Amino acid sequence: MSKIAGEEITRRRFMTGVGKGAVAAAVPASLLKRTSADVVVPEPPGKKLGWAVVGLGSLAINQILPAFAKCEKARVVAFVSGHPDKAHKLALRYGVAAKNIYNYQNYDSIKDNPEVDVIYIVLPNGMHAEYTVRGLQAGKHVLTEKPMANSPADCQQMIDAAHKAGRKLMVAYRCRYEPFNREAIRLARSGELGPVQMILADAGFKIGDPTQWRLNKQLAGGGSLMDIGIYALNASRYLSGEEPSEVNAMIYTTPGDPRFKEVEEHVTFQLRFPSGVLANCSSSYGYFHQSQFRVCGTEGRLQLDPATWYTGLRLWVERDNAIEERQLPNVDHFASEMDHMSGCVLDNKEPLTPGEEGWRDLKIITAIYEAAQQGKTIKL
Ligand code: NDP
Numbered sequence: 001m002s003k004i005a006g007e008e009i010t011r012r013r014f015m016t017g018v019g020k021g022a023v024a025a026a027v028p029a030s031l032l033k034r035t036s037a038d039v040v041v042p043e044p045p046g047k048k049l050g051w052a053v054v055g056l057g058s059l060a061i062n063q064i065l066p067a068f069a070k071c072e073k074a075r076v077v078a079f080v081s082g083h084p085d086k087a088h089k090l091a092l093r094y095g096v097a098a099k100n101i102y103n104y105q106n107y108d109s110i111k112d113n114p115e116v117d118v119i120y121i122v123l124p125n126g127m128h129a130e131y132t133v134r135g136l137q138a139g140k141h142v143l144t145e146k147p148m149a150n151s152p153a154d155c156q157q158m159i160d161a162a163h164k165a166g167r168k169l170m171v172a173y174r175c176r177y178e179p180f181n182r183e184a185i186r187l188a189r190s191g192e193l194g195p196v197q198m199i200l201a202d203a204g205f206k207i208g209d210p211t212q213w214r215l216n217k218q219l220a221g222g223g224s225l226m227d228i229g230i231y232a233l234n235a236s237r238y239l240s241g242e243e244p245s246e247v248n249a250m251i252y253t254t255p256g257d258p259r260f261k262e263v264e265e266h267v268t269f270q271l272r273f274p275s276g277v278l279a280n281c282s283s284s285y286g287y288f289h290q291s292q293f294r295v296c297g298t299e300g301r302l303q304l305d306p307a308t309w310y311t312g313l314r315l316w317v318e319r320d321n322a323i324e325e326r327q328l329p330n331v332d333h334f335a336s337e338m339d340h341m342s343g344c345v346l347d348n349k350e351p352l353t354p355g356e357e358g359w360r361d362l363k364i365i366t367a368i369y370e371a372a373q374q375g376k377t378i379k380l
Pocket of ligand 1: 055056057058059060080081082083086122123124125145146147172174213219227
């Protein structure tokens with residue numbers, strides 16, 4: 001027998017042959033102490049609200065459902081789906097009761113289910129308004145994915161429904177609930193970069209399958225601007241802390257490309273803010289993925305790149321001839337935003353990104369399309 005094998009047998013015999021007390025006696029007390037201090041036993045969760053997820057597609061399955069495991073204040077208790085097989089399979093995985101699986105026809109009967117406190121709308125954009133209003137009318141609080149809806153009028157209808165029902169309405173602008181974008185907001189508004197002069201924001205990716213709903217005007221509301229350019233727009237507003245007073249824009253779509261029969265491919269747009277800050281933004285369904293925000297002050301600049309990915313965000317700050325990368329925790333954006341929404345319901349507080357926030361973006365998006373079509377500056 002080799003020396004190592006012999007040692008292993010001896011160790012195994014020792015571990016199985018003696019009780020815990022004997023092991024403890026054989027290990028120096030200082031080591032035992034250190035081991036137990038390293039193990040942080042988490043507190044039991046507080047009250048978790050029950051959530052229903054409406055639309056079991058890519059975002060729901062790959063991001064939102066797994067995120068519930070990291071939530072302190074939210075648990076998934078119901079599904080709404082047009083595909084019962086998929087819903088039942090996911091119900092087994094996430095412990096959702098079969099009686100809590102709804103479809104789009106019997107969705108309104110969710111009002112009789114006291115287990116459901118909050119509804120998360122994860123449907124194609126053009127369906128957000130209808131399912132948000134129906135959810136609010138069922139007496140539930142609603143978190144809806146971005147963009148809030150296809151038009152400012154639809155957003156207004158959703159806001160009115162929330163007021164009428166006395167329920168919370170929040171738009172899922174997940175970047176507002178994670179540390180990198182939050183630190184960028186703090187830095188940009190703190191004066192540490194000197195007065196902000198300009199914001200540069202780009203968001204886009206190369207889209208594939210021409211048959212997907214994102215390329216269908218009725219379901220998507222528009223092209224790259226509605227889907228991904230909204231990140232650049234929203235960031236320009238949250239980094240500056242201001243609302244734009246004017247917009248300019250240009251659109252280009254490759255002629256004859258089967259993907260772009262109904263919606264636009266590339267958009268560039270400029271925003272003028274009342275303080276004089278300008279924002280130069282792009283969105284695209286044609287270029288290699290971009291997710292970059294920059295804030296340029298008189299004394300320094302910051303760069304978020306990638307700025308909006310689910311994980312792996314990076315933030316650089318350049319000042320005084322030095323570039324420093326900020327080390328911040330990577331949190332689950334979806335768990336963070338769902339806990340925020342639950343917290344607002346439990347404490348009766350207004351969400352950080354309420355319906356009005358989604359409405360403002362849709363007003364500006366409408367003006368961006370108008371500016372591009374008319375070839376002139378649109379005042380807001
Ligand atoms: P998917 O196409 O993957 O899923 C949408 C789901 O909606 C479908 O699986 C289906 O669920 C349901 N649905 C109902 N009617 C239709 C219809 N006519 N056509 C297509 N789907 C339908 O989309 P995503 O999950 O990528 O996007 C959903 C929403 O989430 C969008 O508003 C999008 O903008 C937003 N989103 C947000 C992201 C973020 O980072 N915050 C990232 C990605 C998307 P079922 O089969 O269960 O009925």
